[in-house]
Structures are given as C-alpha cells and as structure tokens.
Amino acid sequence: MARPLRIEYADAVYYVTSRGSARADIFLTEADRQAFLDILASVVEKYNWLCHAYCLLDNRYHLIVETPHPNLSLGMRQLNGVYTQTFNRAHQRSGHVFQGRYKAILAEKGSRLLEFCRYVVKLPVQVGLVAKPEEWRWSSYTNTAWGVKVPAYLTVDWVLDQFAERRTTARQRYCQFVAEGLAGPVRPEKKPFSHIFLGSDAFAAGMRKYLEARQGMRNIPRAQRYPGRPPLSRLFTDIQAENRLQRNMRISEAHITYGYTLQEIADALNLHYSTVSKIAAAKRNK
Structure with missing residues (x-):
C-alpha cells in the first residue's frame, strides 16, 4: 500500500493525528501525557512550529500545527520517534507504539480550520471522557478559553483573533463557539479531498494543480523541490x-x-x- 501523500511548503497548516498500534492506548499514565507534551514543546521550538490546538485522548492525539518552514515530516519523525522510545522505556516494553504513519490533512486558514480547532478540543466530551471540555486537562481548551498559563508551545492568538480583537470578548465568543459545536456532529462535514486537504473551493483548486504538478516528483532534482x-x-x-x-x-x-x-x-x-x-x-x- 502506497504511503499517503505529504504536501509540505512554507507556512502550511495541518490537522495531524496519530493513533496507537492496533488501537491500543498510547497514554497509560499522566506522566506519559506530560512526557508527550514535553516532547511536543521541544519539536515546536526546534522546528519553529506554531501549535494552534491539541488534544491527547487515550489511544490517539490530535494537533493543529503551522509550519513556517516545510518540515512537517522531520518534526513528526522526532515527535513520534522520541515518544515511542520514552513510552517503551517507561513501561519496560519494546516495539511499535503508533499504528503506521501519522495522518496529516493540509488546511487553509479560515472558517474550516477554525471548525477543526473546535473539533479537537470538544473530543473529550463527545467520546465520553468528561462532561465539559474544561474538565479535560490534556487539551488546549482551557489555555485558549481562559488564557491561564499558556505554555510556550501553544499559540492561541490566531484562534482568538477570529472572534474579536479584545481578548476578553474573544475568549467569551470562543467558549460559545465550542459549546455550540458540542450540540452538532462529532466531526465537521467532510468535503471532497478532505482526506488530503480542507478549505475553500479556491484552495482546493490550487491544491489540485499543485498535486498534478507533483506527478513524477521523484524525477525532479531535489533543489527544485524547495524553490528559493x-x-x-x-x-x-x-x-x-x-x-x-x-x-x-x-x-x-x-x-x-x-x-x-x-x-x-x-x-x-x-x-x-x-x-x-x-x-x-x-x-x-x-
């Protein structure tokens, strides 16, 4: 089976998720979750990523990340690789932790991306882990909604800017936005090509042209794959x-x-x- 296509360019935004091998839990303790966030923090710093939202469930995690440089694959290799080593060492085991490669959907900054930022933080409620999103420690919801102790690896500005310039108003509207989403479907409605990218029709058309141009990419010199x-x-x-x-x-x-x-x-x-x-x-x- 062919590997899923990876589209990487400067300032790209992705919805990223990875689940446990055979759907097994990848977090067994709170220490595991904290270790993952520590590794995420190092990846965000090293690769200059912007993490707009995240959620750690039991057998998978979800991220919304922006890459100022075309380096998603490099960062993800470190994130999943180092966590696998850390998890196996902590639990005296060996072998795979994650099921294959991560899934990454290229996203356009806009309303569709905002929907996925909401989708990520409302998951703990909709899968029955907690009654309210603020009760789940292991997501970006409380940091974004309340602005308390925002970690260095999390960027809340873009999400809040979609609601208002004034932060107090923006946070109130963000909380309302997430609450409204809890009454809707678990996942935003899919559009064509949503397994590769999501966004406006113009964005989709541009990505189709990009994908068509990438046919035969292996025959193109590496220097030409990174213009500029x-x-x-x-x-x-x-x-x-x-x-x-x-x-x-x-x-x-x-x-x-x-x-x-x-x-x-x-x-x-x-x-x-x-x-x-x-x-x-x-x-x-x-």
Missing part, C-alpha cells in the same frame, strides 16, 4: 574553519529548514557522513 532555498555553498560561505559551533548550527539549518540530505551536507563540507549524522542527531536531541 539557498545553495549549500552560500549557507557555509562565511563559516570560519575553527568555529565548529557556528558550523554545526548551519548544518542543522541546512537539514531541518531547507531539506538537504545529510550526505549532501557532508559532501559540501568534505566531512564524513557519520560526522554530519552525529551533529544533526545531537541538535535533534537537545
């Missing part, structure tokens, strides 16, 4: 040979932000692949 990215020679042109800290930061930038492979970076710097791989791994694990 600087060549490696420019990224490393002002690096002093003895300044390893600066060099290592540029290696991370080339790999994470611009999508260069570790082998391409190694060749450009006349370094061994394993050296570049260790540098990149050290940056990911910080």
